[in-house]
Structures are given as structure tokens and as C-alpha cells.
Amino acid sequence: GQQVMQIPQYQHVQEGEDFTTYCNSSTTLSNIQWYKQRPGGHPVFLIQLVKSGEVKKQKRLTFQFGEAKKNSSLHITATQTTDVGTYFCAGTHNDYKLSFGAGTTVTVRA
């Protein structure tokens, strides 16, 4: 089936530093969504990108959708301990199914 690739799988960040997680699909996506899952919890919706080249910000989080609607990125600035968790991208293909990336698990050292 359709797949969305996400890297890196793990990201260990010094508090205050920035990091980026990337997603890529081999086919064009209708939209891409980002979710955050805290340890032991369930995924929580963060944002959805629909338009080619779209950029959205949520405080220290910047989400970008590529011009070809095949890739996306999440950039977090000035990482805090509250950013700990696994970030998943999920792409919607033409069949309306949502394909999740492998996730980027973020740990923060103070």
C-alpha cells in the first residue's frame, strides 16, 4: 500500500536547541497531518497542511508542505522538555486512507 517515510526515527536534543523531522511520500498527497504521541498516550492531532508550499506555525513549531505535495517537515525551535514524545506525520492519499510515518521519537536532555 501507500507509504510515508519519516526520518529520523530518534532525535535526542539538548534543551534549547532546534531540530527537524522529515516526511516523504512517493506519491502526491491530498494533505498531510501531524500528530504527537506522548509516552503511554494516544496520538493527538497537531495540524493539517493542504496547499502546495503551505507553511503553518504553532508557537515554536513550524510545519511545511512541499511544493509537489510529496514531502513535509516539522521544525521545532528552542526545544523544551514538554516537547518530549513521538511525532508522526500522516499523509492522505487519493483513497482517503491515512498512512502514518514511522514517527520521530524525541528525547530532551536538560
Add this chain to the structure above:
Amino acid sequence: GAVVSQHPSWVICKSGTSVKIECRSLDFQATTMFWYRQFPKQSLMLMATSNEGSKATYEQGVEKDKFLINHASLTLSTLTVTSAHPEDSSFYICSAREQGAYNSPLHFGNGTRLTVT
């Protein structure tokens, strides 16, 4: 916001028994619900799409006779793991979209951690 309630949150059962997991949309109607399975430190894998009033659509490799799905109303879908075995131990999560909103975000339940001994 939209809330999805999943029950139970955890269950331990003996090998060979069946377990039923319920997924309810509390403040919206969901024509379609999705069942995912997540193994430790792995991503969410779609098992099946539950359609209200019709048969579920299963992903490749998922045994429909083992994972029975019933979507009897616009607010309730159930997943029954029949004749459970230790390899079925996993985190099962349901999700739902609001009725008619095909591209909208998914609302996830809290998940059910199943342990088969």
C-alpha cells in the same frame, strides 16, 4: 472538541479467549472509524476501516475472522479479537472522522493495551 472514548484501556486475557474493545464517538457522528495496532516503539498500522451499516474493510494481512469488527451505529464500533494468542498482544487504537469530513483529522481514542498470557 471531538472526543472518542475507547474501552477498556487495558486488558489481560488468557490464550484462546476473546476480547471485545469498544470505540465510541461522544459528541459527533462517525460513519467511518479506523482501527490501528501499534507495537512498542513502532508506528500505527491500519488494521481495518469500520463502516457504519456495512462490512469492514480489512488491510492486507489482517485476518477478518480473527479481528471481528462491528459498526452498528454512527457512534459505536467494536473490535473483537477472537481466540487471542500472545502474538496478538499490542496497543489497539481506534479513531474516527466526523461524518462526511473525508479529509479531516482523525480523533483517536485512548487506546487499549492488550496482553495475552
